[in-house]
Amino acid sequence: MLDHDVILTMKGIEIQFPGVKALDGVDFELRRGEVHALLGENGAGKSTLIKCLTGVNKMDAGTIMLEGREIRPTNPQNAMDLGISTVFQEINLCENLSVAENIFIGRQPMKRGQIDWKEINRRSAELLERFHVHIDVTRPLSQFSTAIQQMVSIARAVDVDAKVLILDEPTSSLDNDEVQRLFDVMRDLRAQGMGIIFITHFLDQVFEMSDRMTVLRNGHLVGVFNAGEITKLELVSTMIGKDLDEIFDLKRAEQKADAGQMLKADHIGVPGKVEDISFSQKKGELLGFAGLLGSGRTETAEMIFGVTRMQNGTLVIDGREVKINEPMDAINNKIAFCPEDRKRDGIIGDLSIRENIYLALQARRGMLHPMSRKEQDALADKFIKMLAIATPDADKKIRELSGGNQQKVILARWMATEPDLLILDEPTRGIDVGAKAEIQRLMLEMCQNGMSIIFISSELDEIIRCSNRIIVMRDGKKAGELNGEGCTQADIMQMIAGEKAGETA
Amino acid sequence: MSSVDKKRSNKLVNFITNPKYLMVLATIGIFCAIYLVGAVLYGDKGFTKLRTFAMLFVDNAYIGISAVGMTMVLITGGIDLSVAAVASLTGMFIAYGTTVLHIDPVVCMAFSILVGVLLGLGMGALVTYLKIPPFVATLTGMFFARGVCSLISRDSISIDNELIDAMAGWKVYFMTLKDGEWVKIKPVAYINLNVVLFIVMIIIGTIILQKTRFGRNVYAIGGNEQSARLMGLPVDRTKMMVYGFNGFCSALAGIAYALYVKSGWNLALQGGELDVISAAVIGGVLLSGGVGYMIGTFFGVLLKAVIPSLITFNGTLSSWWGKIITGALVLLFVALQQFVMTGSGRKKKSTKQK
Numbered sequence A: 001m002l003d004h005d006v007i008l009t010m011k012g013i014e015i016q017f018p019g020v021k022a023l024d025g026v027d028f029e030l031r032r033g034e035v036h037a038l039l040g041e042n043g044a045g046k047s048t049l050i051k052c053l054t055g056v057n058k059m060d061a062g063t064i065m066l067e068g069r070e071i072r073p074t075n076p077q078n079a080m081d082l083g084i085s086t087v088f089q090e091i092n093l094c095e096n097l098s099v100a101e102n103i104f105i106g107r108q109p110m111k112r113g114q115i116d117w118k119e120i121n122r123r124s125a126e127l128l129e130r131f132h133v134h135i136d137v138t139r140p141l142s143q144f145s146t147a148i149q150q151m152v153s154i155a156r157a158v159d160v161d162a163k164v165l166i167l168d169e170p171t172s173s174l175d176n177d178e179v180q181r182l183f184d185v186m187r188d189l190r191a192q193g194m195g196i197i198f199i200t201h202f203l204d205q206v207f208e209m210s211d212r213m214t215v216l217r218n219g220h221l222v223g224v225f226n227a228g229e230i231t232k233l234e235l236v237s238t239m240i241g242k243d244l245d246e247i248f249d250l251k252r253a254e255q256k257a258d259a260g261q262m263l264k265a266d267h268i269g270v271p272g273k274v275e276d277i278s279f280s281q282k283k284g285e286l287l288g289f290a291g292l293l294g295s296g297r298t299e300t301a302e303m304i305f306g307v308t309r310m311q312n313g314t315l316v317i318d319g320r321e322v323k324i325n326e327p328m329d330a331i332n333n334k335i336a337f338c339p340e341d342r343k344r345d346g347i348i349g350d351l352s353i354r355e356n357i358y359l360a361l362q363a364r365r366g367m368l369h370p371m372s373r374k375e376q377d378a379l380a381d382k383f384i385k386m387l388a389i390a391t392p393d394a395d396k397k398i399r400e401l402s403g404g405n406q407q408k409v410i411l412a413r414w415m416a417t418e419p420d421l422l423i424l425d426e427p428t429r430g431i432d433v434g435a436k437a438e439i440q441r442l443m444l445e446m447c448q449n450g451m452s453i454i455f456i457s458s459e460l461d462e463i464i465r466c467s468n469r470i471i472v473m474r475d476g477k478k479a480g481e482l483n484g485e486g487c488t489q490a491d492i493m494q495m496i497a498g499e500k501a502g503e504t505a
Numbered sequence B: 001m002s003s004v005d006k007k008r009s010n011k012l013v014n015f016i017t018n019p020k021y022l023m024v025l026a027t028i029g030i031f032c033a034i035y036l037v038g039a040v041l042y043g044d045k046g047f048t049k050l051r052t053f054a055m056l057f058v059d060n061a062y063i064g065i066s067a068v069g070m071t072m073v074l075i076t077g078g079i080d081l082s083v084a085a086v087a088s089l090t091g092m093f094i095a096y097g098t099t100v101l102h103i104d105p106v107v108c109m110a111f112s113i114l115v116g117v118l119l120g121l122g123m124g125a126l127v128t129y130l131k132i133p134p135f136v137a138t139l140t141g142m143f144f145a146r147g148v149c150s151l152i153s154r155d156s157i158s159i160d161n162e163l164i165d166a167m168a169g170w171k172v173y174f175m176t177l178k179d180g181e182w183v184k185i186k187p188v189a190y191i192n193l194n195v196v197l198f199i200v201m202i203i204i205g206t207i208i209l210q211k212t213r214f215g216r217n218v219y220a221i222g223g224n225e226q227s228a229r230l231m232g233l234p235v236d237r238t239k240m241m242v243y244g245f246n247g248f249c250s251a252l253a254g255i256a257y258a259l260y261v262k263s264g265w266n267l268a269l270q271g272g273e274l275d276v277i278s279a280a281v282i283g284g285v286l287l288s289g290g291v292g293y294m295i296g297t298f299f300g301v302l303l304k305a306v307i308p309s310l311i312t313f314n315g316t317l318s319s320w321w322g323k324i325i326t327g328a329l330v331l332l333f334v335a336l337q338q339f340v341m342t343g344s345g346r347k348k349k350s351t352k353q354k
Helices: A046-053 A076-082 A099-104 A117-130 A146-159 A176-191 A203-209 A232-240 A297-305 A327-332 A342-346 A353-365 A373-386 A403-415 A433-448 A460-466 A489-497 B003-017 B019-045 B050-075 B083-100 B105-128 B134-152 B162-169 B193-211 B213-223 B225-230 B235-261 B272-282 B294-314 B320-353
Strands: A006-017 A020-031 A035-039 A061-066 A069-071 A084-087 A164-168 A195-199 A212-217 A220-226 A261-270 A274-282 A286-290 A312-317 A320-322 A335-338 A421-425 A452-456 A469-474 A477-483 B171-173 B175-178 B181-184 B190-192
Touching (some): A020 A212, A035 A046, A035 A203, A084 A146, A099 A117, A117 A146, A146 A176, A203 A232, A261 A297, A286 A297, A286 A433, A297 A335, A327 A335, A353 A373, A373 A403, A403 A421, A433 A452, B019 B294, B050 B190, B050 B213, B083 B235, B083 B272, B193 B235, B272 B320, B294 B320
Parallel strands (some): A020 A220, A335 A421
Antiparallel strands (some): A006 A020, A006 A061, A261 A274, B175 B181
């Protein structure tokens, strides 16, 4: 039992939140020189466990032993002093300070009672050099890319003599090269004997980096696996507690042959952004938009919804030619739009779930027809039940929900307006497999009930799985159109790459 | 160009293009430009004389002293609307204390400073622990201080006290060597106690902000309070100290103002808080927090002071033009801040979307 290689043990951790038991008797063990992945769906309790380790949340029961001594971190600083450093998902640094200062603030080397800036700059440059980052450390952090900022926060975390390093979704905003660079750093640190707790949604990365994995579900420990002991599929079904086939047993919405035309876009465009886009969509059809980031998918959606004003072409909705100059026009034409960045454009964090849901419907009814509290409650309860939003009640603040549940609330907001056309821009990004499948199922159900959906996604497999037809975008133009049925990822990729001219409709 | 030269020039380019310093450099640049314009237009009337320059300090030292504390508050991302009211209360304490109650002026001043610090800490506590927006918290502080001031007296009280007279009359003259003898330069130029206080406070403020952990925490809080907390910095304590320090500065500014006008009045310095805030903003302090330098504020005060001086020299323009130009300058700087800050912010965002 007394393994000298074990650096950190958490035993029987319990945390009670109002209405939910966030963690229920969870054990966790970390060895020296190991990368240990902590896995689970959103809301499984990963973050809560980490917050408990860093002293943000108080445990109701359980013990934490660090190198054989019981510890009880009271706040992040205290945890850091004990040797537990955390790099959070959102970069928690001050952009107005220099790179060097971000690494050393709070523990600056002093000389004759004054901050020794030379020493700070020298040591920071040295430290970043180790991570193969060569930059002018005296420049403000805001001038550097997210990847560099991420490296800086890791540099800060490891320079405090950390024994345990927690990386909470460190790769979510990095591109592939940057991820590899981060992994190199992680391998270095592992070789130096540091214990690393690695949290991520990307299963490929889990399999590439981790030595062991601990899986949580609904606040319970489900299992601990060694790398190589378990396949990706098994891991996913352990995480969600269902068989994969069951989850992804989705049927494309059936297209009625006599369905009327919902939308016809004729050579629409905004010069310089997207040009000359033509397509049509039937009622009850799910139209997928594929293409690289920046290829004009979002821009097309924003044009239809009136976020950017269309300059060329015409738009026919439900047989009538319409002019859409601003989102209100689109809403009046029964179009709804879930934007890509839900944190920035979608949720209003401090409002409750109920308020976030009735927002759009109220806007359409206008100021003079306020919804009564009773109507609001009924509406919120209906959608919470229908979309299975995990919350104790409708008055919880939306920012306290997990990403997948936030996304469902936004879906509910627009579904409440009973639109004829729903535009979803990356609705499944950053949420876990189970929630993803649920969102997809919802989309298909809505289509089945006659709603038309424009579905924008970077993940080709989900586009293919759900869409009746797929529009492929390239460089602000329509590259081609494919049928969902019988289409493969290779077909889409070829079209994105421009190797094969698609037939234009 | 030798490699050493090249390195040095690179360093210089880096320094100038560093957005951290851009605002301060702009302030200094505009000050120099306006001063030059004055020199060209009114050089013959004596605009370039040392006396004119020294009077910029003498007439605005109390604003500058308050601006030192305000700079710190603004850098945390806060604001303090109570400074002028607290300064006016201080003036009233000194005037009423010395002239009506005949209390020793040193005691009056010490008491004023104590009250200033306590008021600052009180407002700081509202902001820090009760999470009341600084605007509201200090607005209540402003009404409170004005109210107490009017309770003491609603009339202006002239200060009649020897020590105060001595302090107000203390001057250091600029001298020149003439025929082997030191004589005052003509026209007579001097600085007084207020100017010394102003400059000393700017130096102290600079040291605090640049050389102490406390000062760096002030910047971190202004940059991102949540991050500062997660980095383990003592956010609450730092904010309390900043508001306390600002209370001290307000009281000190009140003392300086009392020495300047030698009276106490409940309606003194009406709207003065906005003069102080605009001086800091013109000095390149970001209203949204996180950016600013004491030296910038120093030049901000001078820049704000040189405009009315120019108008006086012109002689024909209405003095209200001073306000208009000040307003334009504030607008210019706020716009410049937006440009510089979002400019660098946008750059980052675009790499993020990659």
